[in-house]
Amino acid sequence: MDLNAPIAVKIRGICNHFGDQVIHDGVDLDVRNGEILGVVGGSGTGKSVLMRTIIGLQRPSAGEIEIFGEPMTDEENEAQLDLRRRWGVMFQGGALFSTLTVAENVQVPLREFYPNLGQKLLDEIAAYKVVMAGLPANAAAKYPSELSGGMRKRAGLARALALDPRLLFLDEPTAGLDPIAAAGFDELTKDLSKSLGLTVFLITHDLDTLHAICDRVAVLADHKVVAVGTIPELLATDYPWIQAYFNGLRGRAAQSAVDRHMAKGA
Amino acid sequence: MANKAEFTEEQGAKGTTLRVSGRLTLSNLEDLPQRLDAIEGPAAQIDISAVERVDTVGAWIIHQFSGRTGAQIIGASEEAKRLIALVSLADADVRVRPEPVNPVVRVVTEVGDATVIALRTLLGLVAFFGAILMASWDIIRNPRRLRINAIVHRFELVGVKALGIIGLMSFLIGIVIAQQGAVQLQQFGAETLTVNLVGRITTRELGVLMTAIMVAGRSGSAFAAQIGTMKLTEEIDAMRTIGVSPIEALVIPRMMAAVIMMPLLGFYATLVSIFGGGLFCWVSLEIPPITFVQRLQEVIPITDLWVGLIKAPVFGAIIALSGCFQGMQVEGNAEEVGLRTTSAVVQAIFLVIVLDAFFAVFFSQIGWI
Numbered sequence: 001m002d003l004n005a006p007i008a009v010k011i012r013g014i015c016n017h018f019g020d021q022v023i024h025d026g027v028d029l030d031v032r033n034g035e036i037l038g039v040v041g042g043s044g045t046g047k048s049v050l051m052r053t054i055i056g057l058q059r060p061s062a063g064e065i066e067i068f069g070e071p072m073t074d075e076e077n078e079a080q081l082d083l084r085r086r087w088g089v090m091f092q093g094g095a096l097f098s099t100l101t102v103a104e105n106v107q108v109p110l111r112e113f114y115p116n117l118g119q120k121l122l123d124e125i126a127a128y129k130v131v132m133a134g135l136p137a138n139a140a141a142k143y144p145s146e147l148s149g150g151m152r153k154r155a156g157l158a159r160a161l162a163l164d165p166r167l168l169f170l171d172e173p174t175a176g177l178d179p180i181a182a183a184g185f186d187e188l189t190k191d192l193s194k195s196l197g198l199t200v201f202l203i204t205h206d207l208d209t210l211h212a213i214c215d216r217v218a219v220l221a222d223h224k225v226v227a228v229g230t231i232p233e234l235l236a237t238d239y240p241w242i243q244a245y246f247n248g249l250r251g252r253a254a255q256s257a258v259d260r261h262m263a264k265g266a
Numbered sequence: 267m268a269n270k271a272e273f274t275e276e277q278g279a280k281g282t283t284l285r286v287s288g289r290l291t292l293s294n295l296e297d298l299p300q301r302l303d304a305i306e307g308p309a310a311q312i313d314i315s316a317v318e319r320v321d322t323v324g325a326w327i328i329h330q331f332s333g334r335t336g337a338q339i340i341g342a343s344e345e346a347k348r349l350i351a352l353v354s355l356a357d358a359d360v361r362v363r364p365e366p367v368n369p370v371v372r373v374v375t376e377v378g379d380a381t382v383i384a385l386r387t388l389l390g391l392v393a394f395f396g397a398i399l400m401a402s403w404d405i406i407r408n409p410r411r412l413r414i415n416a417i418v419h420r421f422e423l424v425g426v427k428a429l430g431i432i433g434l435m436s437f438l439i440g441i442v443i444a445q446q447g448a449v450q451l452q453q454f455g456a457e458t459l460t461v462n463l464v465g466r467i468t469t470r471e472l473g474v475l476m477t478a479i480m481v482a483g484r485s486g487s488a489f490a491a492q493i494g495t496m497k498l499t500e501e502i503d504a505m506r507t508i509g510v511s512p513i514e515a516l517v518i519p520r521m522m523a524a525v526i527m528m529p530l531l532g533f534y535a536t537l538v539s540i541f542g543g544g545l546f547c548w549v550s551l552e553i554p555p556i557t558f559v560q561r562l563q564e565v566i567p568i569t570d571l572w573v574g575l576i577k578a579p580v581f582g583a584i585i586a587l588s589g590c591f592q593g594m595q596v597e598g599n600a601e602e603v604g605l606r607t608t609s610a611v612v613q614a615i616f617l618v619i620v621l622d623a624f625f626a627v628f629f630s631q632i633g634w635i
Binding site: 085098101103110113114116117118120121123124125126127128129130131132137138140141142145163164195196197 | 297360
């Protein structure tokens with residue numbers, strides 16, 4: 001990973017609280033261009049809240065966010081709208097519009113931002129995005145209720161990719177998937193990020209995902225980002241939560257799975 | 267825009283060559299796709315060496331054009347090659363729209379579906395009523411299994427907390443009946459008959475009926491939503507595994523609360539309506555309260571009160587039955603809870619009005635007029 005790559009998302013001093021409950025107290029984090037950054041933390045440490053803050057769904061009580069060098073504000077102006085179409089978001093359950101088919105779901109952002117696109121091109125775009133997200137060809141005409149959980153996530157990814165974003169936010173992409181579907185999704189994320197040159201901000205609990213596809217991992221604890229780096233770098237720190245997370249039973253199992261995989265490949 | 271995607275056509279020795287320039291990205295396409303579509307093949311080459319930037323949509327357009335006209339793609343940058351390879355991998359025969367259905371077939375199917383669903387609901391309702399009767403019988407044999415605390419808690423939610431809104435509604439209805447009645451009766455110089463109108467219509471019909479509609483909206487919907495949510499979160503399954511009957515723990519207390527609270531609320535609503543009507547008569551028709559009450563005693567037979575009070579527990583049972591039944595039908599997702607709650611209220615109000623019609627005929631036939 002290029003250490004001097006330009007910064008895609010720059011987070012400085014973000015504070016968030018709900019009533020008396022402090023979620024974030026001065027979060028600093030940089031997401032570099034072209035990397036897959038995994039964000040981990042215990043339940044309730046505000047991983048999703050951090051993502052919602054970055055994409056503007058949650059207003060921080062303090063702090064600044066820059067995306068591609070441009071500051072995020074609450075204003076509803078042209079520049080902010082332009083910024084918004086440069087990222088795609090996949091929510092945990094896919095968050096597909098239930099009254100629309102998968103293809104129509106993919107077309108929603110396209111229609112919203114580019115009303116002049118012809119129907120034929122819209123259909124073609126929806127078709128190749130659906131296939132690109134790894135869905136079978138017959139899934140495009142189906143409604144979200146007719147899809148399995150894994151397919152719904154892929155459809156959510158297809159919609160997130162509709163506008164050819166350079167930045168992709170994934171909220172627990174492998175949660176609730178069986179190991180085979182989860183591995184498939186990891187593979188897909190990695191392939192797409194490589195071939196489309198995507199920067200990926202990925203929230204996860206899944207140790208296998210972290211080992212398999214993340215270039216760096218950021219650890220949220222005690223209301224801040226306590227460490228950022230590759231997994232070996234994190235293992236070198238002596239922060240107790242990080243040690244418990246990566247050196248726990250599951251952490252070691254995931255690590256040895258990666259080692260075995262590497263040995264087989266070599 | 268300076269970077270707008272453009273193309274020029276050139277006729278060469280080998281055939282037509284297209285030279286594309288500018289930014290071949292979603293935001294710079296404008297009418298390029300339509301114009302490219304207008305070119306009929308075959309074309310020899312499509313030169314994209316002058317393209318500054320390309321995204322997957324641009325790559326798709328190039329790929330699609332080249333596939334349609336047989337043009338060879340030349341001058342592609344590394345990035346363009348990568349993206350074109352990516353989209354050509356994703357080029358599959360995809361059906362974007364669901365298969366169209368013949369409208370006649372669709373209407374017939376929908377009518378059939380609706381009929382089957384209506385019959386199933388009716389059957390389910392009867393079966394559910396049976397389950398409640400069986401559970402009640404169990405409780406009668408084992409009175410210690412009656413959950414007094416749960417029932418008293420429901421009394422508060424269904425009854426006490428509804429007093430404010432039902433009182434306000436009934437008060438206003440009383441005034442409206444008196445006012446509208448007085449306007450009509452004045453034409454015959456019979457405005458004193460307003461007392462008869464207000465007194466009898468509220469005791470016989472409106473007191474209980476409007477209360478039933480309000481309870482259906484307030485409590486019937488709450489029953490459906492509560493039980494439906496518990497069904498979704500598998501609380502009901504958990505109860506069954508532990509050996510607690512959900513009918514006994516959830517449905518019977520709600521049923522009893524509705525059956526016992528409805529007559530009380532109905533009676534209260536009747537009184538408040540009469541009070542509202544009386545107030546109007548006093549202020550507007552100058553009938554003093556003492557006279558109003560005396561007239562009420564003369565014109566309302568006691569059977570009118572029985573008519574209202576006999577109907578009330580039946581309405582309560584219907585409301586609790588359809589609320590709990592619809593709640594127990596929830597399956598799948600959160601959307602279902604909303605749908606079932608709506609059906610619970612619609613079903614309850616519909617059944618209440620149908621039964622009210624039967625009651626009206628019945629009481630007239632037995633001479634309680």
